[in-house]
Amino acid sequence: MNLLLSLTVFCLLPLALMAKENLPLNCIPRRSVPYHRDNARFFSENDVYNYSTMLLIEDKGVLMLGAREKVYALDLYNISQKRASAAWEATPAKKTECKNKGKNAETECLNYIRILHEVGDDRMYVCGTNAFDPECKYVSFSGDALTFEKEMEDGKGKCPFDPFQRYASIMAGDDLYSATSMNFLGSEPVLIRSSGNIRTEFKSSWLNEPTFVSMAQMQESKESESGDDDKVYLFFSETAVECDCYNKLVVSRVARVCKGDLGGLRTLQKKWTTFLKARIDCPVLESQLPYIIRDAYRWCDPEKDWKSCIFYTVFTAQLDTSDLSAVCAYRVSDISRVFAEGKYKTPVPVETSFVKWVMYSGEVPIPRPGACINNAARKAGIHKTLDLPDRTLQFVKDKPLMDQVIQPIGDKPLLVRRGATFTQIIVNQMKAADGNKYPVMFIGTDKGTVLKAVNYDGEMFIIEEVQIFHPRQPIKILKFSNITIQDVHGQLYAGSDTGVAQIPLATCERSSSCMDCVLARDPYCGWNSALGKCVFISKSHREIIQSLKVGDASLCPDADPIKPLNLSVREGEDLKLSCLPLSSLGKIMWQKNNIDLTPSAALQLQDGLLIQNVSLSDAGHYRCLSVEHSRAKKHSITVIEHLVTIDLSDSGDRTLDTQAQTDCASVTGLQVACALLGLAFFALLAWNFYKGHLCMPWSCFKSKSEEQSQESQNQEALHSGVSYQAAPREEKSVVISSNSNNNQH
């Protein structure tokens, strides 16, 4: 694939978007790591699918995993090791009943585990779809066994009936908050709290054919001057009621309720009195249709209060009109302010059957509709929502939608990318060598890859994209743990329909040179000159070269000079010198006898240099440079050098075998270079009497061909002209670090 072409194609749209700000946009990952079984540790069992529910119990060192008709306890340190499992199948009677109601016996009439929450006293609360009749149970893990308790609870309103329907839930203290559909048909959406059975109204102005995405709680009562309450936020998309359009339009929403809500006394009895929602926008290009939210992750700095928390979200196109995905981030404080101070929307009948939603500009009752009970309300004698006056309740019942649309930080996405659709996002904060903390985004895609990206002062940088699942599977869930394995602090767990994978937050050894390590701009990694290795950053390591914000590798020690490879070519033949750039952001440049080669002098190909009909004047010293621009400067890194001599001997007198052997021998040296340098060049030249007959060291050849086939498969997903190729390298141990993690979702 032509790098330039790919760059043009894939950068075009986002570039157009960013052109205004004149920001460099690295819309392709600097490194694309093709599938390799060593990329991750895996777990799956035969005939078990849909590994999409996870619960981390770090103090016990287990990852609880919910799949179809099965619950597992896996070793958090090595998920390939199963500590225990327990089956929970829908009974044959249930399955028959489900089938008789017209559902598919193979795909729908099974028990999909959907809810897994810790409830204290060493028990967990588990719910499953149970062949379209959701049930919940308690399960405990002790010793090395998972034990289900006998009693079942009705799972209606907690867990969806339909395994294909999205839902959201969290356990806050002893209260289960869930957003799902309450009935068999999936037509009664609710946000419900188990204690008190407080729920949303069945009204299209509250929830209108929603798709629930995610939920998070926020401790807004902590040190609150106004005596505010804690809140639960819900992200979803739904059919817009407020739109003046003929067709259905789906919009993204954030809603919130107050934890202390007990419902109203007469109006809104057993219903939320604090349910307010607002549209959230993630403006991608000049898109006509709004993009739709697919996942949201609450990220908080553990050293700061809730106002610093940020929701990171992924959005994709509404219809399949575009293959762009975007990441937008929202300040919780911005969202909170809209609910606390913003204007409401109100329905106005326009024609007999048509209702228009406009900004409400009339008088707003006191206490403010939808507000949590705060000091001001308490002063007025209102201590709980049951005390709220009907006027306030009726207002919020009719007008739960805010007028203002919530915009992301900076009024634009943090990242826009074409290709593999984003499905999940999770953010981890890393304290880098410069003492600054960087939020690092891990984004799952529908092609089974995970992207790692950081926004450096407005510049989006995708460090790498790693193919984790093969064959490709959409990533359905992502979780973190802060455990340390081989001095790498933090692990990421990804679930798909076919299995689960565990990857370290960073694999610094992928960079084998200082230049590559620094240009990778990975907050977790730095070059340790003493060890001569790219290592996981640790407090105990002071002498680390890292340049995250600008990618300046000039502090790197001079690389060892590369020994040129000797090459003898017969006059009149073609000469191909292979060379791949160091990264997807690098471009190849050739020099001959220290002078830049102009394209006319030889054919410069994506993966090398081709000189046809070699003549005496083509002899010389060829150098291949990988030129990579970072914010700081242009870096030219020598990848390979060739000393080409022209063999004038009679070309009629061919001795194939010897020639082949000679070539092989000369290339074998490269195998060593390959291993030593670990550079991303694998395509090796071989010159022969027969064009195209390549003779290569076996291992390199094999990797290259695997890489190529992998790459062609992955091109759609990885969008890069080159793939990163792991050089044969031993496992290296790296240095300990401690970073602050945030593991709550």
Ligand SMILES: *[C@@H]1O[C@H](CO)[C@@H](O)[C@H](O)[C@H]1NC(C)=O
């Ligand atoms: C993880 O566990 C599996 C299964 O027991 C084992 O084969 C593998 O070697 C372990 N991996 C590591 C890195 O310990």
Ligand SMILES: *[C@@H]1O[C@H](CO)[C@@H](O)[C@H](O)[C@H]1NC(C)=O
């Ligand atoms: C469960 O996994 C199977 C196998 O990959 C897949 O075909 C099916 O769509 C999945 N079901 C759900 C509800 O996600």
Ligand SMILES: *[C@@H]1O[C@H](CO)[C@@H](O)[C@H](O)[C@H]1NC(C)=O
């Ligand atoms: C991991 O994080 C949890 C909180 O999420 C904390 O309680 C635990 O001590 C941390 N473990 C380590 C090894 O840092």
Ligand SMILES: *[C@@H]1O[C@H](CO)[C@@H](O)[C@H](O)[C@H]1NC(C)=O
């Ligand atoms: C290449 O040839 C030069 C002399 O022309 C010699 O000094 C050098 O050692 C050779 N290099 C290799 C790698 O064989």
Ligand SMILES: *[C@@H]1O[C@H](CO)[C@@H](O)[C@H](O)[C@H]1NC(C)=O
């Ligand atoms: C190769 O170059 C020689 C001398 O420069 C020329 O005579 C010959 O025609 C060329 N052959 C081809 C196939 O271009």
